[in-house]
Amino acid sequence: MPRGESPLEPDGSALTDFALDLRRLRTRAGTPSYRQLARWALYSPTTLSDAAGGKKLPSLAVTTAFVRACGGDEAEWARRWRELSTELAETPTPGDGDTAPYPGLAPYEADDAAWFHGRHSLVGEVVAKVAERRFTAVFGASGAGKSSLLRAGLVPRLAAAGARIALFTPGADPFGECAAHLARWLGTTAGVVRAELVADPGNLHRLVRQALVAGPPDRQVVLVVDQFEELFTLCGDQPTRSAFVAALVRASRADDGRCRVVLGVRADFRGRCLREGELAAVLTGGQVDIGPMTVEQLRCAIVEPAKLAGCVVEGALVAALVAEVHGRIGVLPLLSHALRETWVRRKGNTLTLAGFQRTGGIDGALAKSAEAVYSALDEPRRAVAKDLLLRMVASGDEGEDTRRRVDRAELDAGGDVDAVLGELAAARLVVLSGDRAEITHEALIDAWPRLRDWLDEDRDGRRAHRSLTVAATLWRHHQRDPDLLLRGSPLAQAAEWARTRGGLNRVEREFLDAGMSADRSERSRRRRDARVVRALAALVVVFAVFAALTAIYATNTQRAATRQHTIALADDAIETAARLTDSDPELAAGLLLAAYRLNPSEQTTNALVSASGLVSGTGLAEATGSLVTTAGNGRLAAVSRRAADVTILVGLSGDSATPVGSIPGGQAEPVFSADSRMVATGDRDGIRLSGIGDPARPVELGTIPGRQRAVRFSPDSGLLVTVDVTPVTRGGETRWVPGRLGRLWDVRDPREPRQLGALTGANSLFEFSGDGRLLVTLDLEGAAGTPYDQDLEIWDVSAPESPRVVGRVDSEAVGSISAVAFAGYRGLVVGDLTGGVTFWNLADPAAPRMVVLNAAHQGGVNAVAVSPDQRAVVTVGSTGDLVQWTFPKPQELRRKSDAVRVGSGVTGLRFAPDGRSVHALKHTSLISAIRWNLEADQAVAVACAAPSVSLTPAEWNTYFPELSYRNLC
Numbered sequence: 001m002p003r004g005e006s007p008l009e010p011d012g013s014a015l016t017d018f019a020l021d022l023r024r025l026r027t028r029a030g031t032p033s034y035r036q037l038a039r040w041a042l043y044s045p046t047t048l049s050d051a052a053g054g055k056k057l058p059s060l061a062v063t064t065a066f067v068r069a070c071g072g073d074e075a076e077w078a079r080r081w082r083e084l085s086t087e088l089a090e091t092p093t094p095g096d097g098d099t100a101p102y103p104g105l106a107p108y109e110a111d112d113a114a115w116f117h118g119r120h121s122l123v124g125e126v127v128a129k130v131a132e133r134r135f136t137a138v139f140g141a142s143g144a145g146k147s148s149l150l151r152a153g154l155v156p157r158l159a160a161a162g163a164r165i166a167l168f169t170p171g172a173d174p175f176g177e178c179a180a181h182l183a184r185w186l187g188t189t190a191g192v193v194r195a196e197l198v199a200d201p202g203n204l205h206r207l208v209r210q211a212l213v214a215g216p217p218d219r220q221v222v223l224v225v226d227q228f229e230e231l232f233t234l235c236g237d238q239p240t241r242s243a244f245v246a247a248l249v250r251a252s253r254a255d256d257g258r259c260r261v262v263l264g265v266r267a268d269f270r271g272r273c274l275r276e277g278e279l280a281a282v283l284t285g286g287q288v289d290i291g292p293m294t295v296e297q298l299r300c301a302i303v304e305p306a307k308l309a310g311c312v313v314e315g316a317l318v319a320a321l322v323a324e325v326h327g328r329i330g331v332l333p334l335l336s337h338a339l340r341e342t343w344v345r346r347k348g349n350t351l352t353l354a355g356f357q358r359t360g361g362i363d364g365a366l367a368k369s370a371e372a373v374y375s376a377l378d379e380p381r382r383a384v385a386k387d388l389l390l391r392m393v394a395s396g397d398e399g400e401d402t403r404r405r406v407d408r409a410e411l412d413a414g415g416d417v418d419a420v421l422g423e424l425a426a427a428r429l430v431v432l433s434g435d436r437a438e439i440t441h442e443a444l445i446d447a448w449p450r451l452r453d454w455l456d457e458d459r460d461g462r463r464a465h466r467s468l469t470v471a472a473t474l475w476r477h478h479q480r481d482p483d484l485l486l487r488g489s490p491l492a493q494a495a496e497w498a499r500t501r502g503g504l505n506r507v508e509r510e511f512l513d514a515g516m517s518a519d520r521s522e523r524s525r526r527r528r529d530a531r532v533v534r535a536l537a538a539l540v541v542v543f544a545v546f547a548a549l550t551a552i553y554a555t556n557t558q559r560a561a562t563r564q565h566t567i568a569l570a571d572d573a574i575e576t577a578a579r580l581t582d583s584d585p586e587l588a589a590g591l592l593l594a595a596y597r598l599n600p601s602e603q604t605t606n607a608l609v610s611a612s613g614l615v616s617g618t619g620l621a622e623a624t625g626s627l628v629t630t631a632g633n634g635r636l637a638a639v640s641r642r643a644a645d646v647t648i649l650v651g652l653s654g655d656s657a658t659p660v661g662s663i664p665g666g667q668a669e670p671v672f673s674a675d676s677r678m679v680a681t682g683d684r685d686g687i688r689l690s691g692i693g694d695p696a697r698p699v700e701l702g703t704i705p706g707r708q709r710a711v712r713f714s715p716d717s718g719l720l721v722t723v724d725v726t727p728v729t730r731g732g733e734t735r736w737v738p739g740r741l742g743r744l745w746d747v748r749d750p751r752e753p754r755q756l757g758a759l760t761g762a763n764s765l766f767e768f769s770g771d772g773r774l775l776v777t778l779d780l781e782g783a784a785g786t787p788y789d790q791d792l793e794i795w796d797v798s799a800p801e802s803p804r805v806v807g808r809v810d811s812e813a814v815g816s817i818s819a820v821a822f823a824g825y826r827g828l829v830v831g832d833l834t835g836g837v838t839f840w841n842l843a844d845p846a847a848p849r850m851v852v853l854n855a856a857h858q859g860g861v862n863a864v865a866v867s868p869d870q871r872a873v874v875t876v877g878s879t880g881d882l883v884q885w886t887f888p889k890p891q892e893l894r895r896k897s898d899a900v901r902v903g904s905g906v907t908g909l910r911f912a913p914d915g916r917s918v919h920a921l922k923h924t925s926l927i928s929a930i931r932w933n934l935e936a937d938q939a940v941a942v943a944c945a946a947p948s949v950s951l952t953p954a955e956w957n958t959y960f961p962e963l964s965y966r967n968l969c
Contacts, residue, residue, distance in 0.1 A: 018084055019054030022066060026052065029070040040069035057084060057360070059371050061450055082375070101305035102339040104428045105366070105440040107145075108152035110159070110167075114308060116152035118293055118301030119145065123153035126288050130158070130222065130260055134252040135282040137228075137263040139270055140290030143330030146264045147226050149290065154262065158222050163260075164211065167224040170231040171405075174244040178204070178223070185211040201247030205254045212258060222260045223248065229269040230405075232791070238808045239847050242276070249278045271740065271761050271779070275793075275805065293332070298322045302339065306351055317342070317353040324362050331362065334447060337428075338365035366447040373427045374450065377420065384420045390454055392430070392439045405438040410469065410505055468504075471836070471855040472511035485515040486855060569960050570595040574607045576959065578901035581880065585614040585903065590951045591959060593943045593968050596936070598960070605936050606897040610882065612939040613902050613920075615946035617928040618657045620650060620921075627669040628927045631676040634912050634919045636695055637929055638663075638670035638679055647681045649695045652929055660695045663688065668725075671710040673717040678750060680710035680720060687722060689750040701750035708743065712766040718748045719800060721759070721766045721775070738763040740779060744800045756800040762793065769822045770870075773798040774845060776809070776820055776828065792817055792830070794845045807845040821864040821873070827891060829873055831861025837875050837885070839893035852893045856883050863909035865918060872896075872934075874911070874918050880904035882932070902932070944969035 026032070032040075034049050041048060051058035051066050058066070060081050067077040101115045108116040126149065129136045140146040155165050166181035179193035186193065186207065196203045208221045225248070235241050251259045265273060267289070274280045293301065302321055306313050325335050338359055345355035359365035377385060388411055394404040411417055421437060424430035431440050445451060475484045485491075495516060504512065573595040577588040592611035596604040620628050620639055627640040630652070637650040637657070647670050649661040668682025678701070681688045687704040704710075708722040724739040742759030762777035769775070775795040792809040809817070809830060819831035826842040835857035841849045857877030865874050873885035873893065881899035888894050905923035912919060918932045933939040943949050949968070956965045 014084055015057060016054045018057070018080065019052050022052040022063075025067065025070045025072050032069075037066070037069050041065040057081075057358075057368075059367060059449060060375055061371070061453075099309075100340045100343045101309045102336045102343060103148075104337045104340040105333045105444070106428055106431070107147035110151055110155045113152045113156040115305040116148060117304035118297040119149055119153055122149060122288075122290065123157060126150075126154050126262075127157050129286065129288055130154070130262060133286045134257065134259070135249070135261045136286045136288065137265055137273065137283050138288045138290060139265050139267045141267050141330050143333050144267075144290045144292070145332045146266075146290055148332075150224055150226055150262065150264045155224060162216065163220045163222050165222050165224060167226060169227040170225060170235060170244070172230075172235050174225075174231060174235055174240065175247075178244075178247075182207050182211060197247060198243075201243045202250050204247040205251040205259060208251055208259045209254075209256070218258075220258050220260055222262060223251070224262045224264070226264040228263040228265045228273070232269060232272050238791075238810065245276050245279050249282050252282065275761050292327055293325075295322055295326055298325055298335075302335075306343075311343075311346065311349045311351060313351045314353055317351060317356050320353055320356070321362070334362050334366055337369070338362050341365045341369060364447075366444060367449060369427060370429055370444065370448040371450060373423055373429065377423065381416055381420050381423075384417055385424065386454060388417070388420060388424070388430075388437075389439070389451060392437065393445060393451075393455060410507075411437060468508055468512070468855065472508045475511050475514075476507050480514070482514070482518065485511070485518055491515045491519060566963065567599050567601075569963065570599040570601075570604055573598075573959055574604065577607070577610075581610070581614065581901045581903045585617075586946065586949060587951075587955070588901075589614040589943055589946065590949045590955070590968070593940070593949060594951060594956075594960065594966075596940070597966065597968055598963075600936070603898070606884065607900050608936055608939045608943070609884075609897075609932050609934055610900040610902050611949075612942040613930045613932040615949055616931045616942055617922060618652060618930070619926045619928050620657055621927050626927060627666075628908075628921055628929075629670045629672060630908060630910070630919055630921065630929055631672040631679075632674060632910060632913070633676045634917075634931070636672075636676065636692070638672065638681070639927075640666035640668065640670050640681060642666055645683060647679075649679075649692065649698065651695065657929070661692075661698050663690050663698050663700075668709040671713065671720075673713040674715050675717050678713075678717065678747075680713075682709050689720075689747060689753065691750070702747075702753050704745060704753050709738070711742075712768065713747075714768050714772045715770060716772055718746065719756075719772070719797070720745045720747045720753070723763050723766075742766065742777060744797065744803060746800070757797070757803040759795060759803060762795075765792070765817070765820055767820050767822060768797075769826070770824075774822070774826075774842070775803070776822075778817060792820065792828075794842065794848065796845070807842070807848055809840055809848050816860075819861045819864045819875070821866045823866045823873065823893075824870045824887070824891075829864050829866065829875075829885075829893065831857075831864050831875055833860035835859055835861060835877060837861060837864075837883075837893075839891070841891050851891055854893075854895055856895065857881055857899065863907055863920070865909040865911050867911045867915040868913060869915055872911075872915065874909060874932075874934075876902065876906045876909055876920065878904065880906065882906075884934070906930075940969075 026037070037048050047058075047062055048066055048069075051062050060078060063081050064074050064078055067074050103109075103112060103115075126136065126138060138146055138150065140149075151167065155167055159165055164185065166178065168177040168181055171177050173194075175197045176190065176194050179190045179197060183190040183193045193207065196207065208223075212219055212221060231241050231244065235244075248261045252261045263273075273283065299318060299322060302318055303313050321335065321338075325331050338356065338361065339351070341359040342351050342356045342365075345358055346352065347355060360368040374382060374385060391406050391410060392404055411421070421430060421432060425432050428440055429444060431438055439445070445455070471484070471486065475481065491512075495512060573591040577591040577595075580588040580591070589611040592604075592607045592614075596608045596611075598604075620626075620637055621641070625642050627642075628637060630637045635652055637652055638647050639650060640647045644666060645664065646666045647663045648659050649663070651658045651660045663679070663681050665681040665683030665688045667684055668687075670682075671680045673679070677691065677693050679690050679692050679698075681690065685703075686706050687708055687710050689701045689703065691699040691701050704720075704722065707725050707727070709725050710720055710722050712721040713719065714721075722743045722745060724741045724743070726737050726739055740761050740763055742762040744756040744759065746754040746756055759775075759777055761779045763779060765776065765778035767776050773796065775797045776792045777795065778792055793805050794807040794809065795803045796806045797803045809828065816833035817830055818833050821829050823829050823839070826845070828840040828842055828848070830838045830840060832838075835855060837854045837856045838850055839852040841851050856875060857879065858881060859877045859879035862876050862878050867873070871887055873887075874882065875885065876882045877899070880901055880903045882902045883899050884896040885893055886896045903922060906920050907923065908919075908921040910919050911917070912931075916933065916935055916938060918934065920930055920932075922928045922930050931942075933942055951959070951968065953965050956963075
């Protein structure tokens with residue numbers, strides 16, 4: 001018997017009997033261990049053990065999984081679960097939920113001030129700070145109670161003192177949200193006020209003064225901007241963001257001092273705020289942090305609202321709640337929801353521990369409420385609910401999920417959407433505001449197992465859906481431009497995803513249908529051509545007996561039919577090679593070469609590129625413990641080996657790799673200068689700069705001390721970007737983790753490197769423009785839960801002593817950014833983790849403009865490379881697909897090829913100096929240098945130089961039946 005499990009006997013408790021019968025069912029199944037049961041049920045051993053423990057009712061999903069794993073009757077147990085759930089949840093008094101003294105997931109509002117307890121001293125601190133300073137920011141983790149503090153604590157206190165309060169959230173249009181409040185005071189329309197604010201942000205102070213004309217001479221206006229992080233996550237226009245910040249700052253700095261500004265900001269956005277120059281200055285000394293509540297504050301927040309409502313909270317319940325919540329971060333919404341559910345199940349005027357346990361506890365009450373709403377829906381509406389909730393969650397790359405505000409138009413996915421939204425909103429799981437909807441609180445994401453399972457079951461599919469949503473939206477915004485429709489492999493992948501999963505909204509369906517229609521039209525045209533050929537063949541046969549030319553026509557017809565058959569076999573060979581790329585690359589290369597020889601078309605030429613890479617791999621090092629970089633000239637690689645703390649220089653020639661020299665220091669990825677004459681390596685004390693004019697005799701030139709790692713040289717090799725790092729030891733191995741500070745070093749004289757400026761909040765994706773005047777960076781330590789959903793920052797480094805951020809590429813417009821490369825003069829190609837590739841016009845770096853968006857890759861974009869002549873682009877995806885692009889016109893990026901399979905694990909993409917081939921690194925158990933030749937003659941030569949590429953007669957007959965064997969080379 002597992003530890004903690006006791007032989008229950010019936011004691012009259014329905015919950016106990018339910019748990020006892022679950023245990024009996026497990027016994028009849030042969031008493032499998034809970035670990036074994038977990039493999040069958042797909043729930044953790046702890047979850048299944050708790051289900052049979054009898055302390056609380058498990059969810060319906062857990063119950064049916066337990067029963068299914070034990071071979072029980074799922075329908076019968078589902079019926080029992082619903083009956084027991086109804087029995088345990090006492091029928092609430094009509095209106096009880098609406099009059100509860102606890103708001104659940106929603107924050108306390110100004111009208112709830114009497115119910116808001118436990119933060120009295122903190123409210124006083126904020127009030128004092130607002131009286132002392134004109135600009136104040138309240139920072140706190142998600143779920144720490146910022147909104148309640150501002151809305152039910154600060155606002156009533158300021159209003160009682162005679163201040164006029166405008167409380168709003170920025171949303172996607174911060175000026176519009178602010179204008180809606182000022183317009184009511186000014187007796188005009190929000191549109192008029194917004195126009196004035198947009199025309200000149202300095203008008204905000206003038207409008208505030210105008211609103212105070214009729215009041216006392218000492219009256220103040222306080223602008224309370226809650227959830228200020230929305231300025232970065234929902235407002236996609238950088239100039240608007242900067243203008244809104246400027247408006248707030250100028251209004252607070254006005255001479256009369258009658259305007260105060262208070263921000264409520266999620267703590268993980270503090271860095272974003274401080275990187276706004278004007279904002280950072282006014283926030284100095286004006287910040288208030290919200291931490292976890294103390295034991296006494298928790299007791300007060302639990303007991304006092306009930307007391308005000310004429311009820312008492314059982315002492316045992318208070319003790320249990322405080323013990324469970326104290327010290328935890330972000331748990332207040334769960335506590336409030338559990339108390340609200342306990343209120344509904346109170347006994348007389350007492351909130352009891354037993355009633356609390358029936359809710360499922362702090363972590364279970366929310367899940368139980370959500371599960372009850374979902375279970376009450378019929379099957380069609382459940383499907384609608386799933387689609388709606390998944391659209392309201394944004395996923396990171398490693399399972400990190402945050403809520404996402406969604407426009408109502410996106411939720412039009414068929415079914416009874418309005419009714420389901422109403423059910424979710426009535427249960428306070430979703431908040432509806434105008435034409436937008438969002439999950440009430442992020443706590444729901446982790447607290448509800450069913451939603452968590454939905455999010456985990458198909459992350460790649462959801463990213464594909466998100467990519468489709470972005471592409472469809474762009475298509476609609478550009479008047480349904482047919483050039484923006486999906487084609488080829490991306491279209492087939494999107495169609496397959498939609499066929500197996502469904503859940504498309506109206507615009508997505510129209511976008512996909514339009515793409516499929518265009519594809520069918522093209523296929524129909526090809527079929528018509530084929531029918532003409534067949535009709536001609538028939539005609540030739542009919543008249544063969546009447547004319548001497550019959551033989552000639554018949555011969556041509558036969559050739560056409562044979563040609564069509566050959567083309568079909570070539571197409572099949574390409575598909576087969578895609579499946580063999582990872583398992584048998586040489587056979588895959590042979591099939592691709594054969595496809596090209598049989599049908600030298602654009603499609604087979606693109607596939608031939610893949611063949612050249614499959615046979616050009618040169619092993620460099622074991623993947624474990626090694627870091628590899630190749631020089632821009634393609635003739636040299638550097639392999640850093642952590643264990644030996646040394647970097648080996650390897651000469652590359654054809655398919656051979658020869659060690660030619662070594663440099664001390666192997667703790668970081670080596671970085672070559674743009675001219676391939678210098679390399680920066682890392683050891684435990686800093687960075688070594690070595691001259692490699694003769695790689696066989698590297699010369700140590702200088703060092704940069706301190707815990708830093710080199711990441712990028714400028715195009716003229718005169719600047720070096722480094723990033724601060726911190727040692728982190730896990731499993732006995734020490735890794736150096738990037739911090740959030742980049743540095744610029746003058747290395748024109750590498751014997752005496754000189755530090756110039758700093759890049760605050762930058763630690764990844766450093767990329768210089770061709771002229772070296774701009775630098776883009778990414779901060780991977782940004783918002784918690786969305787490590788890759790940060791904006792690209794555009795720095796002006798023309799004066800490297802004082803670099804400054806001049807613009808941003810908004811990740812909300814494209815998804816989670818994963819790869820970048822400058823193109824041409826002031827152009828930027830951006831790849832994201834949904835597989836999208838976008839092109840941005842940076843003619844004005846302060847206002848980047850997205851010109852093109854393409855859904856190109858099934859997985860995320862691993863790397864982007866631009867040719868030296870700025871006419872071609874290559875992108876490679878995490879699932880192993882390569883796509884070629886071209887610039888037919890300046891500022892126009894157009895797809896040149898369908899995706900071809902090149903194998904997974906590809907990084908380090910770069911064009912050769914002549915622009916005719918692309919070099920990369922491929923990570924399997926070995927790290928290999930590979931090369932794709934972009935021109936057909938080169939690709940054929942490389943493929944034919946590999947001895948094992950030519951197909952044997954047996955292989956030929958397998959893949960090209962009815963065709964005579966050919967020598968491919």
